[in-house]
Amino acid sequence: MKRNNALVRLSLQVLLRDPMKRGLTALFGPGWRAPLLRFSAFGPLVSVLEGETVVLGGCHRYDTLRSFYDAVGPEGRIVAIEANERNVEKLRERVAADRGMRAENVTLVAKGIWNEKRRLTFIANDGGHPGLDKIESPRLRDFSYHKVERVQRFEIEVDTLDNILDELGVDKVDFVLLTINDAELLALDGVDRLIRRNPNVRFLVHSQSPYPGEVVKKKLAEMGYTARSCPIGGSQLEKIYAYRGRGSYAGTPAVASSSSDAA
Numbered sequence: 380m381k382r383n384n385a386l387v388r389l390s391l392q393v394l395l396r397d398p399m400k401r402g403l404t405a406l407f408g409p410g411w412r413a414p415l416l417r418f419s420a421f422g423p424l425v426s427v428l429e430g431e432t433v434v435l436g437g438c439h440r441y442d443t444l445r446s447f448y449d450a451v452g453p454e455g456r457i458v459a460i461e462a463n464e465r466n467v468e469k470l471r472e473r474v475a476a477d478r479g480m481r482a483e484n485v486t487l488v489a490k491g492i493w494n495e496k497r498r499l500t501f502i503a504n505d506g507g508h509p510g511l512d513k514i515e516s517p518r519l520r521d522f523s524y525h526k527v528e529r530v531q532r533f534e535i536e537v538d539t540l541d542n543i544l545d546e547l548g549v550d551k552v553d554f555v556l557l558t559i560n561d562a563e564l565l566a567l568d569g570v571d572r573l574i575r576r577n578p579n580v581r582f583l584v585h586s587q588s589p590y591p592g593e594v595v596k597k598k599l600a601e602m603g604y605t606a607r608s609c610p611i612g613g614s615q616l617e618k619i620y621a622y623r624g625r626g627s628y629a630g631t632p633a634v635a636s637s638s639s640d641a642a
Contacts, residue, residue: 462491539569
């Protein structure tokens with residue numbers, strides 16, 4: 380499977396270079412990307428264009444950061460926001476050691492994304508499953524930690540995306556990926572200024588179905604977005620791709636199911 384994904388990625392790097400992606404967007408609007416987001420190998424390649432600014436919310440994986448960095452190119456910018464400072468330090472070390480990256484094009488932020496500025500308890504597992512880390516709150520679902528032998532609890536700073544980006548001086552944003560374990564509904568309460576400055580910013584949200592995924596899609600629709608979704612592998616998680624602009628019409632069919640991993 381990994382070899383097949385690598386071949387698919389290589390083929391797409393040839394076929395879906397930036398001029399072609401811009402042409403497809405001009406012809407069909409941003410919705411053309413949605414069917415391809417079923418496949419993990421397609422994710423960053425079709426999600427963003429060269430030179431764009433990407434916000435990665437809940438970014439603990441270096442390969443995710445590197446894939447989006449490659450997709451936006453040397454003129455693009457990555458803002459990676461991760462609640463667990465331990466993961467941020469690991470990312471910082473990897474970026475500094477990667478001679479193929481311009482470190483000045485990558486901003487790393489150790490904060491949780493929420494609907495207000497405050498301090499909250501964070502649950503981080505001690506094993507190899509950082510994807511199960513989450514903010515502890517009665518407003519979020521309880522997770523099953525059957526994969527985890529033990530967890531740590533510690534306080535973190537959380538804030539809205541609007542406030543985080545304002546503090547960084549980032550006004551232009553083209554694409555936002557949210558992988559924040561049920562906090563996505565609250566995160567979407569804190570993007571008013573972001574959308575006002577960037578009315579066509581696109582979102583890719585990883586969310587649990589049916590809840591909170593269905594509520595996320597409803598909220599995005601109320602914000603003026605068309606949302607298309609597809610399952611992530613055989614799990615209850617799904618990718619929700621939200622966009623405005625040409626092709627952003629009501630009743631867009633959902634993307635067909637897929638057995639691929641998250642992009």
